[in-house]
Amino acid sequence: MQVILVGPPGSGKGTQAKSISVKYHIPHISTGDMFRYHLKNNTPVGLEAKTFMDKGLLVPDYLTNQMVDLRLQEPDAKGGFLLDGFPRNLEQARFLDDLLKQQGRRLEHVLWIDVEDKIIIERLSGRRVCNKCGNISHIDHLQSNRCSCGGTYVTRVDDTLEVISDRLKVYHDQTEPIVAYYQAQGKVRVIDGSLAEVDVNKQIYEVLSK
Numbered sequence: 001m002q003v004i005l006v007g008p009p010g011s012g013k014g015t016q017a018k019s020i021s022v023k024y025h026i027p028h029i030s031t032g033d034m035f036r037y038h039l040k041n042n043t044p045v046g047l048e049a050k051t052f053m054d055k056g057l058l059v060p061d062y063l064t065n066q067m068v069d070l071r072l073q074e075p076d077a078k079g080g081f082l083l084d085g086f087p088r089n090l091e092q093a094r095f096l097d098d099l100l101k102q103q104g105r106r107l108e109h110v111l112w113i114d115v116e117d118k119i120i121i122e123r124l125s126g127r128r129v130c131n132k133c134g135n136i137s138h139i140d141h142l143q144s145n146r147c148s149c150g151g152t153y154v155t156r157v158d159d160t161l162e163v164i165s166d167r168l169k170v171y172h173d174q175t176e177p178i179v180a181y182y183q184a185q186g187k188v189r190v191i192d193g194s195l196a197e198v199d200v201n202k203q204i205y206e207v208l209s210k
């Protein structure tokens, strides 16, 4: 199964991806997580990406596309994948279509998790992420900053009000147009991301189980 999750920052892509990946036995591939991993390990990719991520801008396509190309060649992605946060502009969408064509496969579902900006700002300003296992939570649901895995819940560096607003602008200007691109291919399924996590999950499973 080849699936992509499209949605504004904070729409719940990462939250939903974890359970979809387990249920359908497909790797969860988040380009944001990959860049953060590179950054943590001080690789050249991480250092280049940082200058863009800190400002809420898209990392250049040549870096992002190459990283995704390599990742999709790994054995665990041969039987399918769940892409989270890629593609994020029309160039990346065309790149992915070409890449999959060369590999003799195609995207099956584009899940568009739609959430209005007002909700996004509330979610992202309270988001906490475990620095060890990557579990995503929100300050309203945490009793302490200790995760059950032993890690610590921290705030992402790009979750400041200023950067959130820049990320939303980038989303509306550059990412939203890919919805029309995939609609023309008849692949988009709209998911109401403003509902509770379980209800968002239910909508996604309904689409994927068909």
Ligand code: AP5
Pocket: 007, 008, 009, 010, 011, 012, 013, 014, 015, 016, 030, 031, 032, 033, 035, 052, 053, 054, 056, 057, 058, 059, 060, 064, 084, 085, 086, 087, 088, 092, 123, 124, 126, 127, 128, 136, 137, 138, 139, 158, 167, 193, 194, 195, 196, 197, 198, 200
């Ligand atoms: P990335 O890491 O992909 O960030 P993003 O798209 O901005 O999305 P987020 O991870 O912030 O949100 P999410 O939708 O995963 O929401 P989450 O589940 O965490 O990218 C970061 C940066 O990397 C980019 O800005 C860019 O610089 C670079 N980058 C990445 N990919 C790139 C690409 N393809 N090209 C170029 N550059 C790229 O949930 C958010 C919060 O809401 C949490 O607190 C959660 O608990 C809560 N929540 C989730 N669901 C619900 C719900 N249903 N109800 C209530 N609360 C909820």
Ligand code: MG
Pocket: 013, 014, 015, 030, 032
């Ligand atoms: Mg995410």
